[in-house]
Amino acid sequence: MARLATPPGLQHAYTDALPASQALADRARKLFPDAVTHDNRRMDPFPLYVDRADGAYKWDVDGHRYVDYWMGHGALLLGHNPPAVRDAVREQALRGTHYGACHVKEVEWGEWVCRLVPSAERLRFTASGTEATHLALRLARAATGKRHVVKFAGHFHGWHEGLEIGVREPYAAEPQAGQLREVVDLVTVLPPNDIAAVRERLAAGDVAAVILEPTGGHFGVVPAPPAFVAALREETRRAGALLIFDEVVTGFRVAPGGAQDKLGVRPDLTTLAKIVAGGLPGGAVAGRADVLAYLATKADPQENRRTKIAHPGTFNANPLSAAAGVAMLSAVADGQAIRFANEQAAKLRHGFNEILARERVAWKIYGEHSDWKVFFGADTPPRDGADQSVAGIDWRRLDAKHGDQSRTLRQALVLQGVDFNGGRALVGTCHTDDVIGETLTAFAAAVRAMKDEGLA
Numbered sequence: 448m449a450r451l452a453t454p455p456g457l458q459h460a461y462t463d464a465l466p467a468s469q470a471l472a473d474r475a476r477k478l479f480p481d482a483v484t485h486d487n488r489r490m491d492p493f494p495l496y497v498d499r500a501d502g503a504y505k506w507d508v509d510g511h512r513y514v515d516y517w518m519g520h521g522a523l524l525l526g527h528n529p530p531a532v533r534d535a536v537r538e539q540a541l542r543g544t545h546y547g548a549c550h551v552k553e554v555e556w557g558e559w560v561c562r563l564v565p566s567a568e569r570l571r572f573t574a575s576g577t578e579a580t581h582l583a584l585r586l587a588r589a590a591t592g593k594r595h596v597v598k599f600a601g602h603f604h605g606w607h608e609g610l611e612i613g614v615r616e617p618y619a620a621e622p623q624a625g626q627l628r629e630v631v632d633l634v635t636v637l638p639p640n641d642i643a644a645v646r647e648r649l650a651a652g653d654v655a656a657v658i659l660e661p662t663g664g665h666f667g668v669v670p671a672p673p674a675f676v677a678a679l680r681e682e683t684r685r686a687g688a689l690l691i692f693d694e695v696v697t698g699f700r701v702a703p704g705g706a707q708d709k710l711g712v713r714p715d716l717t718t719l720a721k722i723v724a725g726g727l728p729g730g731a732v733a734g735r736a737d738v739l740a741y742l743a744t745k746a747d748p749q750e751n752r753r754t755k756i757a758h759p760g761t762f763n764a765n766p767l768s769a770a771a772g773v774a775m776l777s778a779v780a781d782g783q784a785i786r787f788a789n790e791q792a793a794k795l796r797h798g799f800n801e802i803l804a805r806e807r808v809a810w811k812i813y814g815e816h817s818d819w820k821v822f823f824g825a826d827t828p829p830r831d832g833a834d835q836s837v838a839g840i841d842w843r844r845l846d847a848k849h850g851d852q853s854r855t856l857r858q859a860l861v862l863q864g865v866d867f868n869g870g871r872a873l874v875g876t877c878h879t880d881d882v883i884g885e886t887l888t889a890f891a892a893a894v895r896a897m898k899d900e901g902l903a
């Protein structure tokens with residue numbers, strides 16, 4: 448079945464349509480807190496359970512097909528199962544999945560990262576983006592001898608306790624359950640894009656690093672102006688603090704060498720994950736050779752104790768992720784896939800805003816790269832498809848979650864054969880013109896269904 452009817456009462460329609468997902472959710476509730484294994488997959492009344500995926504599509508356990516705009520939480524730029532990556536993984540699996548040893552693919556993979564990412568002189572692979580930002584902080588503290596870290600409200604850097612701070616309202620640097628105040632107190636959360644606040648905080652001279660998502664928090668939900676990022680480079684250099692670009696999402700997505708490539712700004716350290724590992728688990732910290740040297744063993748034992756950061760990790764640069772990563776990076780290196788995904792995303796944003804203009808719905812769809820985001824808090828409907836700018840809108844309004852509308856739009860789209868996370872979507876080369884046409888038809892129907900429910 449490709450598409451479901453949308454009777455009144457989206458909640459009921461959703462529940463009625465997905466009995467096999469509901470049954471799995473009932474089992475999962477007895478296993479996992481919130482019945483999920485990733486906070487963002489939580490969904491009321493229960494999440495979709497997916498059986499398989501290919502290209503732009505995924506199929507749920509009830510047999511429905513969806514156009515997928517999760518794209519593996521951003522890990523997929525070429526859609527599901529791109530032949531080059533799939534074949535590389537299959538071939539590697541036949542040769543062994545873990546050697547407990549150095550191997551050819553990790554060297555090739557590292558060479559690709561250093562070839563593409565302008566600031567990457569040396570690197571270490573990790574098993575995830577969370578591990579990468581954790582390691583980057585260790586490196587920054589070791590290299591500078593300073594303790595404090597600056598981050599920005601609404602920017603996400605993984606779930607470890609050293610940075611899962613100030614990510615959502617009320618954005619305060621306050622400990623959450625199980626988080627140590629001593630750790631949180633070492634992190635200053637500043638409003639995004641406020642260079643005066645950064646300058647003032649750096650003046651104390653105790654900051655080891657400033658970390659940010661270089662196109663803005665949550666891949667540009669609150670866009671970061673390029674001039675702000677360039678100014679950050681100057682201010683951190685002057686203050687003796689390291690600049691860390693968290694390119695876990697932007698890496699190999701906004702340009703072959705990530706946001707730093709596009710912006711022409713060289714951070715001291717870069718954290719990578721998602722696309723870097725070709726859709727398999729993996730991450731990396733890359734950057735200045737003298738900083739990465741804190742991972743190298745020194746001959747003198749005393750020197751070693753002072754200047755060596757321990758970094759084992761069973762799945763660092765595992766052969767499967769390395770094989771997928773090499774295949775992925777070689778496929779994005781010439782920039783064509785990135786350009787195409789950007790163009791397709793622009794068509795989607797234009798089409799969505801045309802629908803909102805026609806239906807007189809006061810949301811706005813925006814984004815700058817291979818993405819689209821829904822701003823539910825717009826004051827007026829877009830004038831036309833081109834009316835996409837969110838410039839001048841207060842960052843708190845842009846970052847606000849609008850839970851009810853977001854959940855209902857997601858359900859309404861699921862019922863029309865499209866899935867996204869409710870607020871933000873990633874686009875890949877798999878989203879061809881036909882897929883875009885299908886998506887726009889689904890979006891128009893979903894918006895009308897929400898209007899019928901009084902939610903748009």
Ligand SMILES: Cc1ncc(COP(=O)(O)O)c(C=O)c1O
Nearest residue numbers: 575576577603604605695696720
């Ligand atoms: C910008 C950013 N940094 C870090 C992470 C954490 O990466 P991982 O989920 O691989 O731990 C994410 C994950 O979404 C992210 O978006």
